[in-house]
Amino acid sequence: MTFVQIIDCKTQRFDDMNRLMDKWVEQTKGKRTATHSILAKDRSDTSHFVEIVEFPSYDVAMRNSQLPETDRIFQEMVALCDEMPTFTDLDVVRDEQLYKATARRFFELAAAEGELGPLDEVFAEGYHDHDPTNPQDAIGMDAVRRELDEWRGGFRFTFTVDDQIAEGDRVCTRWTWNATHTGEFMGIEATGREISMTGTVIHRFRDDGKIVEGWWQYDQLGLMGRLGAVEA
CATH class of the missing domain: 3.10.450.50 (Nuclear Transport Factor 2; Chain: A,)
Structure with a gap:
């Protein structure tokens, strides 16, 4: 079953966050298991960002989260956020x-x-x-x-x-x-x-x-x- 993770965060440092996402893609090249990633900005709150990451399955997503590069990027992402980001795990039931x-x-x-x-x-x-x-x-x-x-x-x-x-x-x-x-x-x-x-x-x-x-x-x-x- 396709799996989607929604990462919700607030930051005043969007450019740094955007560069961090590029860094994640580069460092996990050949190992990263995500099939699709979207970063979106809230029209009513320019500090509010949502990233939607798609994986073939939950198990594959968990393997991705266990990569040492993913853990390092997460720590850097937390440092850029105004508050602790939230994560929502979703099983896709129709696509x-x-x-x-x-x-x-x-x-x-x-x-x-x-x-x-x-x-x-x-x-x-x-x-x-x-x-x-x-x-x-x-x-x-x-x-x-x-x-x-x-x-x-x-x-x-x-x-x-x-x-x-x-x-x-x-x-x-x-x-x-x-x-x-x-x-x-x-x-x-x-x-x-x-x-x-x-x-x-x-x-x-x-x-x-x-x-x-x-x-x-x-x-x-x-x-x-x-x-x-x-x-x-």
Whole structure:
């Protein structure tokens, strides 16, 4: 689960505080586990600052706090503040931007040349895939890998993400698939034809940002027609 820490402080020495944050980033380079950091100033009180730091998880954040560089920076930060800063620890229960980025990452993995990358980067174990063109759903990482290997074995392709809409734990992606038929696919030998197809997929996410379910819609009949397997 993504973890966010909010550091709330007051200081009359903002420039020094800003330089201290740069120093922290430099000294922990290669060791710092934060994925995103924002420093914001209160519009109604120019001495009031809030830093929001994001980590992949609480455990990762705790490893970051145990770095000797982090402890030294903290002591310097306290010295710059008018009063002791406060810390608020938050577990992120919904992050629609993260979900959209993970959905896009799936399309990158699927289309990448060479060996198929680790699917657990985007999918939860037990992922359930609904594809109306398949006789039964693909459930689990191995089944999804077999499905992707069939497409990757038959085509050299790219995906373009045309549109994304996120709401709650779901992301709908409208995509365009451009491919060259380079290998056997569903019993059809390679034709070398250039093919394009559009479709949509709705992905459902769990709170750690992994995809747990997907529902696909695309024109496979049209695809088979362009491959010459059926009459257009």
